[in-house]
Amino acid sequence: MLLIGRDLSPFTRRVAISMSLLGFAFERKQLSTATDSAEVRKFNPLGRVPALVLDDGEALIDSAAILDYLDQTVGAERALIPLSGIERRHVLKLTAIAQGVMEKAVAAFYECTRRPPETRHAPWLHLLEDQIRAGLAALESSATGDWLALGRMTQADISTVCAFDFVAVTSPHLQIDPPRPGLKALAARLGRLPPFLQTPPKV
Numbered sequence: 001m002l003l004i005g006r007d008l009s010p011f012t013r014r015v016a017i018s019m020s021l022l023g024f025a026f027e028r029k030q031l032s033t034a035t036d037s038a039e040v041r042k043f044n045p046l047g048r049v050p051a052l053v054l055d056d057g058e059a060l061i062d063s064a065a066i067l068d069y070l071d072q073t074v075g076a077e078r079a080l081i082p083l084s085g086i087e088r089r090h091v092l093k094l095t096a097i098a099q100g101v102m103e104k105a106v107a108a109f110y111e112c113t114r115r116p117p118e119t120r121h122a123p124w125l126h127l128l129e130d131q132i133r134a135g136l137a138a139l140e141s142s143a144t145g146d147w148l149a150l151g152r153m154t155q156a157d158i159s160t161v162c163a164f165d166f167v168a169v170t171s172p173h174l175q176i177d178p179p180r181p182g183l184k185a186l187a188a189r190l191g192r193l194p195p196f197l198q199t200p201p202k203v
């Protein structure tokens, strides 16, 4: 399989980490949506990452759909999001908050990097920053033990660390003010595992 997208993309990174943790063999094509747009469109008509090209040539798009494919493939025992029941709803909710932080942090990053400075809209950026802070606060309230949910690593932990690390490199003031000790500890602990260590988000 071939994963399209850079590790700076938190959506791509959560797929790369999940694939490694679940034991999938795959190669990488580290394309940027900013500079390799035409090539990205060969895999996703929207020009977005990640995309995952399966061995039969089919290209899956959107990280949530790709993660769902991975979970369905490994089955209920190993799925990073439980396949049914209240446990699934719990992990999906935390994962959705982490995904929302990614979406808002990517929007804030684009506001600051893809617009000419004179066209940046401060009230919009402040709203995005409020949403990022609120999402991180909600995740922090679940970061009281080793794992966010179910007493084991789930997609909630992986997506949360990818969101937290992305905020750290693109909007560092939001990651430290106010401090999030639970998330910081989780990111530090998971950050020592090879799948996380091998995918550092770099601007």
Ligand SMILES: N[C@@H](CCC(=O)N[C@@H](CS)C(=O)NCC(=O)O)C(=O)O
Residues within 6 Å of the ligand: 008, 009, 010, 011, 033, 046, 047, 048, 049, 050, 061, 062, 063, 064, 106
């Ligand atoms: N819902 C999508 C969001 C993916 C996304 O926004 N990726 C960013 C990179 S981090 C991107 O492709 N941006 C370019 C664009 O949206 O035009 C997913 O989960 O895969």
